[in-house]
Amino acid sequence: MRRIIVASFVVLIFSSIASAQPAIEGAIKFSGPPPVLPQLDVTRDHEYCGQHKANETVLVSKEGGLANVVISVEGAPKGTAKPAEVIVANEQCRFNPHVSAAMVGSTLVVQSRDSIMHNTHVYLSDGSTFFNIAFPFKGGQIKKPLAKPGVMNFKCDVGHVWMSAYVHIFAHPFFAVSDANGNFRIEGLPTGQYTLKAWHEKFGTQTQKITVPAAAIKTEFTFKGAP
């Protein structure tokens, strides 16, 4: 029988009035015991890739922190942060990092650190292809400008069906990705009322109204799903 697990995202928001740059700090929590997901079967290139790969879909720390949740502020001003490079590498037959985020105007750098053929096929939110480029040798690197907001889904088309990654593109700099302990921090958001959005590849999306700055507030997202 398929076990249904309820995942709770507890987002703690601290807004520091004293600081020149108010920051939102939070932690994404997973309620209940950390799930033990079966490893992903490697179906090709066992000599190089091994027999199994860790399932990075739901990563929960010992303290219950949930990693790879993308937190963003909806309707945020454009801000002053400078676009940067976001790197996604084909590394040990997985994409590294599994989830990342960048601002419009940034440059996506895709690399291969494996001495085996990879084929990075990147889909946009509407299912269309952003690009599809082969990485036949170690050290290969391409750069693509990120012009539009959205979510990109990475696949490897040479039968590496276990490989996947996500990159979120925002029109502003007010976003973060929760770390291995579920923590995140968003800086520089002007005072005002906003909607905070939390996205997880398995549990989906939830939103919450917040006010910045304010006294420490505590809020909670709850997701239902089976990892």
Next chain:
Amino acid sequence: MRHLMRKAVFIVVLTLIPAAALSQGFSKHYTVQTVEAGKKLYEEACTKCHGVDGKGVPKEQLDIKTDVPDFTRCADQGEETDYKWFKILSHGGSSAGLTEDMPSFELYSEEQRLQAIAYSRTFCKENWVRGELNFERLLTTEKAYPENELILSPVIAHSKETGTSIEWESILERRIGNRLQFEAVLPITARNFAGPKSIVRGVGDGEIGLKYVLAHSMNQRFILSGGLDLSSPTGRTKDDLGHGTWIIEPHLMLGKAFGNVIFQGQVKEEFPFDEKKAGRAFLYRAGVGYRLRPDPRGIFPSLEVVGEGGEVALIPQLRYGISKTGKWAIGAGVRKPVNGESSERFAVIGYLLWEYLGR
């Protein structure tokens, strides 16, 4: 005059054919070194999807949407040009109107991409008549290249004798193997618009035919084919829609590229079964066009000269490739007699073609 013209055409055609054929030799298009270098690249990068044997890995194993082509099938890969494959390797399958599942190999140098193409070609073990010899279709000169096409061709002509007529010709071409092609032609005509009661409508003389590639050279961009058509007396003779007799029509077709300049020619002799109903006729058609860009999608201007007996006409025309794959194209031009022996004042000719097989 008539004999002189006929001789002139023969001289042009018969000097071009041996010149091109003799110069072709039988050398391969790719060097051994290129193929060997390509083999290493193929094994490094292409085998994951196309397989060591070139037959293609099942799409289910790759988790992609499109079947991987079988390179050992000459009928599939032979019709595709190196230009198209280079474009695909450089920019991915979608750049040539194919699947987005085919990635770009831009991390390889241009030379490496050509080497990989050279090796991929070795999976076809036949001396296939390559797609590079599939020159742009002219309005009346038949192509030497065997095709899988459906062509719809309207001709609106104005004649001193019969007034305005509209002929709609439907042509079905089907390639059989490497060198052979079957063809069927059905003309439908409406003529004389002097008044509603005088309009003549009906089916003209239908034709079937075979075409066979006699010689071809990828290196020399040269192709020569012979054909045999059989015209049937399906058109009503009383309304001048048909000849009223069977006609055997042997013909030769030639195509030759000089860089971006494409020459195509055809000579045809018509032998009616009953010479009281239709006379023997000699037809010649030739055209020169300039390929503005190597891509299938683009404009191809050309000029045809066509003649039958003493009647000679010119057809300035344009062809436009509609699709990235080259599977759809249109052409249009005006046929204008250049001597006084024709009753036709002018004719507007067009075609819409659809290559119904192939990728």
